[in-house]
């Protein structure tokens with residue numbers, strides 16, 4: 001590998017100065033080394049963060065907010081909640097919360113901490129992610145949860161009064177929910193001086209966080225903890241990771257990742273490999289290429305596994321299971337494996353330098369070329385912070401190597417230090433409704449860690465107004481607005497569910513809502529695309545994908561929820577089980593909200609009308625005389641196509657609404673249903689003036 005790769009020269013950076021009235025605390029810690037710890041306790045004590053145990057507990061005792069910056073693998077996530085528990089912060093019925101941006105990390109870290117504490121997961125240590133609560137009201141003292149779930153908890157308990165300490169982990173990721181949460185926690189702190197916050201971040205971004213939480217402008221009474229945040233820098237990482245860069249830029253990261261994996265397998269000692277690519281498409285392609293190459297060159301011993309968020313639980317479990325002797329596991333993942341995960345056997349990391357990122361530009365200027373109006377996911381270069389996190393997945397249990405598929409010069413000179421906060425590149429419809437539901441009326445004046453653009457906020461307000469969720473004074477409408485906020489789904493899906501009552505099809509629409517909450521009902525078509533397409537045809541409905549999902553669900557029920565049936569029909573059994581579970585939970589929520597549950601039997605027009613009532617903002621019209629299936633969105637004339645995975649691909653009905661957009665070479669609509677344009681004006685008269693819907697006469 002040495003001809004292709006150049007070792008990196010970067011040294012770790014550490015904060016250790018005093019600046020701007022914020023305390024920077026630093027102490028030295030040596031890296032851990034050696035193998036074969038005799039017990040879990042010793043293993044815990046070898047982590048760099050252990051040297052800071054007293055300092056952390058002192059700061060939490062004396063400061064309202066403590067910001068902890070630590071290298072990846074130093075032990076922040078798994079140890080700090082345990083230190084807090086040991087120090088008594090979970091006594092007297094109180095709880096310690098630790099949030100993560102990603103569901104997979106929540107589950108993995110909670111399992112690890114339960115194991116370290118020697119308790120059963122779901123009792124003293126538990127976790128909650130959307131649609132999955134593994135906690136016990138009486139027993140759970142340390143709870144891991146996504147930041148989105150903690151936001152939801154605020155609806156029932158606005159001051160989060162059951163928590164004594166809330167640790168917001170991986171704050172440097174600046175996910176949309178993390179930023180909303182930080183803004184709200186700052187408000188809660190003013191009402192609950194006894195609440196302690198720990199913000200844990202892997203980067204220097206800590207200074208921005210400290211400035212945000214600095215309360216010097218509004219100092220309260222001088223009792224209780226000091227209000228100025230402290231920054232604690234935890235030095236030291238698990239084991240050393242040697243970084244290699246390519247010598248010259250590479251044209252195709254997918255092929256380069258595949259050949260790097262095969263070279264590692266050829267030339268490097270045993271140890272598992274973790275590869276970071278961008279999404280299910282390139283991950284499935286890489287899995288196939290590596291498997292084929294390994295077969296054709298008779299390379300033995302490779303187990304190649306994909307990892308992305310929609311993967312069924314059983315497949316995720318394979319990632320965590322020990323690698324059989326004499327074998328080498330290759331995990332090919334999106335950025336969900338980037339933070340907080342420890343995959344035990346990983347020694348080698350291959351970083352493509354790319355990830356799929358949300359992108360949204362709500363600009364109102366007609367001449368602006370990049371207006372998208374509709375949020376989509378695009379493949380974009382990652383930041384240095386992400387690159388370091390990826391490198392950190394090696395070296396957690398033993399020394400490792402990281403192969404970066406970009407040059408060192410690019411890393412040093414061009415790669416941005418931090419990503420742009422998600423808040424500034426997302427559609428804010430969900431964010432605005434959550435804040436409104438929490439009684440925050442002045443959204444534009446809200447104290448954000450990073451202000452979103454006023455245009456994005458205005459667009460969100462406009463959509464919510466058209467959905468009938470906000471009234472003329474931008475307050476939640478009653479009951480519709482409150483009901484939409486209460487349903488833990490994207491507001492457009494929630495609105496579709498509410499509208500289904502009017503059309504008498506709530507049972508069907510709840511099934512559709514459940515399917516839209518999972519990644520896909522189909523089994524990934526690795527190497528069997530033709531068979532998968534044929535299976536899809538058996539369920540295909542002329543109306544579109546949503547009705548097709550109803551057919552699949554019906555077939556699944558009629559088979560007695562049989563895994564055999566799923567296997568034969570290329571339907572993902574675990575996904576269908578999840579749909580059934582989510583459906584049950586949504587029915588319960590619907591009943592609580594007084595929604596009448598009713599089936600429309602075979603009246604699919606009713607179902608399509610309900611979908612339109614939620615998704616009218618995503619309406620598109622086929623371009624007159626289009627031979628290649630070109631559609632334009634009604635609102636912003638954006639060019640889009642039906643995704644090849646849709647049952648309407650090549651059918652191209654004149655008018656459609658879609659659920660989401662994915663960008664590859666083009667912008668593709670996923671989950672598409674045909675509609676009648678008159679339903680748009682019925683559903684959202686304010687949003688669609690009639691003339692918008694009339695095709696340009698010169699084109700017809």
Ligand SMILES: Nc1ncnc2c1ncn2[C@@H]1O[C@H](COP(=O)(O)OP(=O)(O)OP(=O)(O)O)[C@@H](O)[C@H]1O
Nearest residue numbers: 072073074075076077078079112238339340342396
């Ligand atoms: N499931 C596991 N199996 C074995 N060791 C683990 C496991 N989870 C964590 N560890 C050990 O604990 C160390 C610290 O993990 P932890 O997640 O607390 O680090 P961290 O500082 O939060 O890092 P990051 O920010 O990268 O997640 C790991 O490097 C590893 O040595």
